[in-house]
Every structure is written in C-alpha cells, then in structure tokens.
Amino acid sequence: MKKLCVIPGDGIGPEVVPVAVEAIKLLVPDLEVVHAQAGWACFQQTGCAVPERTLDLMRECGAGLFGAVQSPAHQVAGYRSAILTLRQQLGLSVNLRPVRSWPFISPKSGIDLMVLRENSEGLYVGREHMASPDKAIAERHISRQASELLAQRTAQVAQLRQARRITLVHKANVLPLTCGLFRDSCRAVLEAQGLGSVLDERLVDVAALQLIEQPESFDLVVTTNLFGDVLSDLASYWSGGLATAPSLNWGQGIALAEPVHGSAPDIAGSGRANPIAALLSAALLLRYHWELDDQASRLEGAVDDFLKESKGVDLGAQTTLRVSAGVLERIK
Structure with missing residues (x-):
C-alpha cells in the first residue's frame, strides 16, 4: 500500500x-x-x-x-x-x-529537457548577517556529499530517459572553490557511471542564453540550488x-x-x-x-x-x- x-x-x-x-x-x-x-x-x-x-x-x-x-x-x-x-x-x-512541449500552451515543439537542481544548500542555507549597518553578507555552502548525491540521482534519471546529453552548469571561472567543487564532484561520479561521453559543461550565463536560443539542444541540466531555481523558471516558458x-x-x-x-x-x-x-x-x-x-x-x-x-x-x-x-x- x-x-x-x-x-x-x-x-x-x-x-x-x-x-x-x-x-x-x-x-x-x-x-x-x-x-x-x-x-x-x-x-x-x-x-x-x-x-x-x-x-x-x-x-x-x-x-x-x-x-x-x-x-x-x-x-x-x-x-x-x-x-x-x-x-x-x-x-x-x-x-x-x-520542461517539455505541450499542445497549444507551449510556444515551440520538440522540447523535452529536465533541470536537476541541488536542493539543500548553496545560498539557500539561509546564513545571512549584517556585517555593518551598510553591508549584508550571505554564505554559499557547497559540499562534496550533496554534489555527489545530485550526480548519482542524475545517473538514475539519465538511465531512465536514455539521456543524450548531460550539461553541468556552474560559474567556476568566478567561484573556483564552490563551483569548482560542485563541478568536479559531479563530473567524477558521472564519469564513473560511464556517462562521460554525453557529459559537457556550460557557464550559467551561457546556459541561460542557450536555453532561450536553442532549448531543444538540452536534455539534462545539472546545477546548484540558486542557478537551478533561476534556470528552471526561465526554461518553463517553453512548457x-x-x-x-x-x-x-x-x-x-x-x-x-x-x-x-x-x-x-x-x-x-x-x-x-x-x-x-x-x-x-x-x-x-x-x-x-x-x-x-x-x-x-x-x-x-x-x-x-x-x-x-x-x-x-x-x-x-x-x-x-x-x-x-x-x-x-x-x-x-
């Protein structure tokens, strides 16, 4: 039951x-x-x-x-x-x-993608404080454990969907420690699962542009909490x-x-x-x-x-x- x-x-x-x-x-x-x-x-x-x-x-x-x-x-x-x-x-x-194309309510046919978002950490841990009356600071938490768990779930979904492409989305060029840990942890798990041949990466700003320009080119989009929140809302336009x-x-x-x-x-x-x-x-x-x-x-x-x-x-x-x-x- x-x-x-x-x-x-x-x-x-x-x-x-x-x-x-x-x-x-x-x-x-x-x-x-x-x-x-x-x-x-x-x-x-x-x-x-x-x-x-x-x-x-x-x-x-x-x-x-x-x-x-x-x-x-x-x-x-x-x-x-x-x-x-x-x-x-x-x-x-x-x-x-x-995000997929639905009859009459979707502006474009042929779209079938999924955003897999880390859901427990990042900026959404809620660690904020006032450093001074004029400065507020928020902490961003990224852990290897949470990133690996996301990648393991991604491998499960990829198998069910027979995924043709997995795109890791990050901003490691600006946030090399947090986004770098996220990217490397996910990549290691996905490659160990034999998914290296369908794995690629995008910086978050480029991914946002391409989700508008060519959404049908994406299959699984894997990213951090805040990036996933924004990108999935953006992509929902197509469905x-x-x-x-x-x-x-x-x-x-x-x-x-x-x-x-x-x-x-x-x-x-x-x-x-x-x-x-x-x-x-x-x-x-x-x-x-x-x-x-x-x-x-x-x-x-x-x-x-x-x-x-x-x-x-x-x-x-x-x-x-x-x-x-x-x-x-x-x-x-």
Whole structure:
C-alpha cells in the first residue's frame, strides 16, 4: 500500500492539490491519504510554518504532495519558508524540474529537457548577517556529499530517459572553490557511471542564453540550488510558464511533489487556478519515487489529451473545474 501525505499550503494550494490527489487515487487504488499543515497561514495560526507533526507524517508516509506557500516579502521573527524547511529537514536534496512541449500552451515543439537542481544548500542555507549597518553578507555552502548525491540521482534519471546529453552548469571561472567543487564532484561520479561521453559543461550565463536560443539542444541540466531555481523558471516558458510547471523534491526513501507556481492569492477562490502543475508533479512522484512509470505516463497522457481538445484556451472562472473533470475523465 502506498501512503501519501497531503499538505495543501496557502492560496490556491487547497484548490489544486485535491485534483492531483484524485488522479493518484485513480491510478493507485490502494492509496492511503493523510493530511498535514504547513505554510504562512499555518504560521499565523500556530506560530510554526512546519509543525513537527507534519515532518513526522512525511517521514511515516515517505511521499507527499505540497500545494503552495505564501511567504512575506520582509523578515518576520520566527518564520522561515515552509518549503525550504521541508526540503532541509527531510533531506530532500535533489529537485527535478522537467520542461517539455505541450499542445497549444507551449510556444515551440520538440522540447523535452529536465533541470536537476541541488536542493539543500548553496545560498539557500539561509546564513545571512549584517556585517555593518551598510553591508549584508550571505554564505554559499557547497559540499562534496550533496554534489555527489545530485550526480548519482542524475545517473538514475539519465538511465531512465536514455539521456543524450548531460550539461553541468556552474560559474567556476568566478567561484573556483564552490563551483569548482560542485563541478568536479559531479563530473567524477558521472564519469564513473560511464556517462562521460554525453557529459559537457556550460557557464550559467551561457546556459541561460542557450536555453532561450536553442532549448531543444538540452536534455539534462545539472546545477546548484540558486542557478537551478533561476534556470528552471526561465526554461518553463517553453512548457507554458510557471502556472503549469511541475517539480519533485527527491530524497533518500522520501519525496515531495510540488507545483512550481506560487500561492497566487489574487485568484484564490475564483475558480481560475490551473491544477495542471499539481497533476504533472503527481506524475513525477509516480515515476521517480514510486517507480510506477505506466501510471505516470497515463496521467501525463491524460493532460496531453485534455490540452489538445481544449486547445489551451483560457477557461476563466471554470479553469479548476474544467481541467479537473477533463483530465480525471481521461484517466478513467
């Protein structure tokens, strides 16, 4: 029996997550679902963005689906981003962000790439301090262990996808110690896995340009936390934008699917929230964590068929309902 911890989060999270849960139930009939809290609203209610009970349930289930988090734009005493806390406390050290062409919503056909991002360190460790009233300093942490784990996951994904190209993205010409350690650690693992023949490198600024100029030339893009955050958001343009972008936070024996879009408080409750990103995130959980490739393909195929029939039109106040009904019916 598969167990799933459902964490709706903030804003449109409680609207899109139930759609993905229903899809998983259709594909995994013996699914057991438990619910948990995390996010800004949870912090306002309890004083904690991620309660220990939520962490315990995630560890017990080994798999989760997270909706969205709304974070304040300024520092709030005691608050730290719920998703960053979940990633770091649960050891979700690799982030998968696929980008592929979808019918009608993608501006270009023939694109099928994935950004694999180190998910636990870099600048996102949250080590900042004021050196003086006029100077703030942030630390960047890169470890051999985390870099090697990312490379090991990359080798797994490369085998599943039969990858034709793996591109290490860094800025070692300016950051020779941190980016140099990242590059060399990843390269050593990937070469030891027999992937040296499909391995190349790009500086992050060049990679950004080429993701715009020739996205179809990429297959797997492997990079650090901040670079991966920026590049995957940029690349999502080719698959319809952040509103339809999925991701999977992947650890050792535990994973958390997460649509990339934010909490979108401006449309929360309006019926306009698009659940496609949550659905495609569920497909990543099925394929990479539970190793249910056929079920993942059925879910992705249902999304593809729905987009073909709807022709990618704006469904307005019926978006959540129409997408949900259309995709779930095709799974059945």
